[in-house]
Amino acid sequence: MKRKRVPVSEEQEWVRRSRKGDKEAFSRLVEKYRKRIYNLTYGMLGNREDALDMTQEAFLKAYRSLQGFRGGSDFYTWLYRIAYNRVIDHYRKEGRKRHVEYDDTYVPSDEESIRTSPSSYFQPGRELDRKELGRVINNAIQSLPEQQRAVIVLREVEGLSYDEISASLGIRRGTVMSRLHYARQRLQEILKPYLKEGEIHEG
Amino acid sequence: MKDKCKSIHPILGAWFDGELPDHKSRRIARHVEACPACRAEVDRIKALRSLLQDGFAAAVTAEDEALSSLHQRIMKRIPERETKNRKRTGREGPLMSFFRFRRITLPMAVTAMLVAAVFFTIYKPAPSVIKTGSVNDCIVDDLESGGRTVLLFKTHGSAMTVIWVVGNPDT
Amino acid sequence: MSRKVKLHGWIFWGVGLMLLWGAAVPPAHGEMFHIEVQVILASNSDEGFDPRLLALKKDLLALNYISFQLLGNKGLAMERGKTGRLEVPGGRVMEVTPERFEKGKVILHVKINEGDASLLTTRLRIRDHGTVMLGGPPYRHGFLVLAVTANR
Structure with missing residues (x-):
């Protein structure tokens, strides 16, 4: 999709040189992937400070573990995996403060109930400004169970294939498919007021 | 449906x-x-x-x-000389790489020991340092704060030394 | 017997390298030091955490304040023995003098003056590329923290 691929051989060369301690080569890899790793950590955490923090830690960890990287898999899926695991650790440490259970007892916060109610907030034809849109989408993603956030970001934002997601998160392809299905269902429900196409609901 | x-x-x-x-x-x-x-x-x-x-x-x-x-911060945090550590944690395992590099590493080790021996006989060693391995190791040699209370501590983060001057001078 | 020969080889290498090392040690004068000072305001306001300070986040949070904002940042390139001056908010002046480099550490003399009075005078041995934080002077609604990073 939006991904720009550097010819594999060039990237492999950067990886090879990074493993030998070439900072300049590693810097190229950081340059290329920093935004993508940030997108994943931001999507999983929903706040920029933690996301920047985790991005930094992921790259530092990657540099330290480069020897363990087998050239067989793609570097970026390996990198995603490090970042993903780092955030999962973070979730555990934070005592699942942000965790929202995925079940029917889910109670939206005030802000969420406002934005999911078309009559009070959403006015057809009114353009959301970008900041507002960003906030709405971020809130919606954060309302997903943790496991689903990474899948939805990697698929819908980063445009990864199911196989790539499976490799990045270390989960089976079937799991990717089902998590994605549930995440989409839930997001459609939450974001209904903002989806132009789709169901016609009574006004 | x-x-x-x-x-x-x-x-x-x-x-x-x-x-x-x-x-x-x-x-x-x-x-x-x-x-x-x-x-x-x-x-x-x-x-x-x-x-x-x-x-x-x-x-x-x-x-x-x-x-x-x-990006800049990441690069700053990466140590300059990584190559030597890499070899120890190489994919081929520590034992193999030891044998592979013994021709170089052993003479180097001996050299290092000799250098260290000479160094310590010539120079008076500095006050003993607790080797925390932190990049922020710091020794505070002397400190004058005009009678103010000073807190001296290390952070949990990266064992960074903090010198915190509290309050007003004694009058 | 061949073991002994090998050992001789090593000693030869060792002594040789040692001599080379001796020759390669840079001359004492004219050494350049780089000192970077980040001036940070620590407070309990709602300004939040300045993303430019993320590298120091864990260490700063240990100070038990909520908000950390970067007020300024200055890098000083100095020759050994020369003193660099830096204006610190609140009418303070910081003077740093890299005295020498010894055993992987930069030996740094630091003096902070407030008007005519001396606030702090200290001599630090900072590991090359290491950072030390000097804090405490009140400023606005919080306290100043000076994060000093030294390298040769």
Whole structure:
């Protein structure tokens, strides 16, 4: 999709040189992937400070573990995996403060109930400004169970294939498919007021 | 919802993503063509994708600067001489790399020992240091704070030394 | 017997390298030091955490304040023995003098003056590329923290 691929051989060369301690080569890899790793950590955490923090830690960890990287898999899926695991650790440490259970007892916060109610907030034809849109989408993603956030970001934002997601998160392809299905269902429900196409609901 | 739709519903997303095998994909395509309900569902998936992409881009916009300074910080935190450590943790295992490099490492080790021996006989060693291995190791040799209370401690983060001058001078 | 020969080889290498090392040690004068000072305001306001300070986040949070904002940042390139001056908010002046480099550490003399009075005078041995934080002077609604990073 939006991904720009550097010819594999060039990237492999950067990886090879990074493993030998070439900072300049590693810097190229950081340059290329920093935004993508940030997108994943931001999507999983929903706040920029933690996301920047985790991005930094992921790259530092990657540099330290480069020897363990087998050239067989793609570097970026390996990198995603490090970042993903780092955030999962973070979730555990934070005592699942942000965790929202995925079940029917889910109670939206005030802000969420406002934005999911078309009559009070959403006015057809009114353009959301970008900041507002960003906030709405971020809130919606954060309302997903943790496991689903990474899948939805990697698929819908980063445009990864199911196989790539499976490799990045270390989960089976079937799991990717089902998590994605549930995440989409839930997001459609939450974001209904903002989806132009789709169901016609009574006004 | 018809039975057919019910069975297709959970995999419509995967179909839309082009992740189903050909035969299955063709079967679903035929159904979607004929079924308004499933077409509407596909439209919703499509709309959701574009909304997520727009919204996400909006949410992470303006981060380019933060990311570029993050980049600099990452590079600053990477130690300059990594090559030697790498070899010890090499994929071939510590034992193999030891043998592979023993021709160089052993004379180097001996050299290092000799250098160290000479060094310590010539120079008076500095006050003993607790080797924390932290990049922020710091020794405070002397300190004068005009009678103010000073807190001296290390952080949990990266064992960074903090010198905190408290309050006003004694009068 | 061949073991002994090998050992001789090593000693030869060792002594040789040692001599080379001796020759390669840079002359004492004219050494350049780089000192970077980040001036940070720590407070309990709602300004939040300045993303430019993320590298120091864990260490700063240990100070038990909520908000950390970067007020300024200055890098000083100095020759050994020369003193660099830096204006610190609140009418303070910081003077740093890299005295020498010894055993992987930069030996740094630091003096902070407030008007005519001396606030702090200290001599630090900072590991090359290491950071030390000097804090405490009140400023606005919080306290100043000076994060000093030294390298040769």
